[in-house]
Amino acid sequence: MKFEYVLLALIAGRPRSGFDLGRWVESEGQFLRSRAHHSQIYRLLGRMTADGWVAFDVDPREGRPDAKVYRLTPRGREVLWEWVRSPYEPTSRFQDPDFLARFAFTAPLDRHAAIALIDTELAYRRAQIARNRDRDRTLRFEGQPPEMDRELAQEVFDELHAYGSSAVDTWVDWLEGMRHRLEHHRTPDTERGDSSA
Template identity: 40%
Template sequence: MLDNLILGLLGLGPLSGYDLGKWMDGPGRFTGYRVTLPQVYRTLSKLVERDLVRYEIEPREGKPDAKVYRLTETGTQALLDWAHSPFEPAPRPMDPDFMLRFLLTGVLGRDYAISVLRTELDYRRAQVRNPTRVDEWVSALDPLDLIDPRWAATVLRAAHDQGRASTASYIGWLEVTLADFENRPDS
């Protein structure tokens, strides 16, 4: 996934490895996908070897020169192939793969963004329609002697309630964003 993340960011413009790392520690930290700067540099090297990106040395006054990376034609095609590939939601809500797909294919155009949003929303709606039987599951517990079963049930129910509330909020965001995108005039 890091390959696609870097290709997508380079689709927005040329960046150094340091710039990519700053994005991932800054605005990108809310995507839920965490990487370190050494991972970025290793991946950039592999992308150069595969002819997906190229770099130019950019002199910087008073600082070390920087390698500034750009997509090659092959890299652009790889990004488009990934954007056109089917998106399959992960079982866990708010999975970082969704946000990266939404972010990196969504910038390619309104139809891409709408397709990814609709796929995720349909999956999440189906997911919450399936009943969860927490009380049934909790009543079947036979915990270790050092665990109070009533307290364990209380904690398990609270965690379940938080998960359902988070998912409901997430579905609300998906619905509002999809409606907003569908009602925007083509630009």
């Protein structure tokens, strides 16, 4: 996942300064990106400005350095939509930050694209479960050090498998629940009875 897409989606929600974006990443955005230094954010904003994705206005601050407040440009909107609607390739690790970021920003922008994203992830996870759930997990040892407790090693790996299986099942349940919510979500237009929605 390119981090600039997350920044672009945040700026699409409302104009923000680099400092605002950094604070968001450190708080609400921790589950999407564990480490993003402010200098990285400012470098990306510079590149996004040069590429025409964002533009900025200078916000004068009394007693502090002026702030650049970034807003989405028409080109930035196109790039955001391309990302939201682009194909998604699941990774072997579930709950991948790429999926979480794409889903978090795709759902409010394009509900149908979010459903397609979930369908891709669900298909991959179900196939992964079918391939791995009931396979032989017996550990094979050869030339191991005498200190190795083979029985404990097998027990630990069996417990890790049980934990992983439970976590993947919880993830699949969550995806199915979110898909259902998205399918049945009523937009403000449908709540007002607007038939054009």
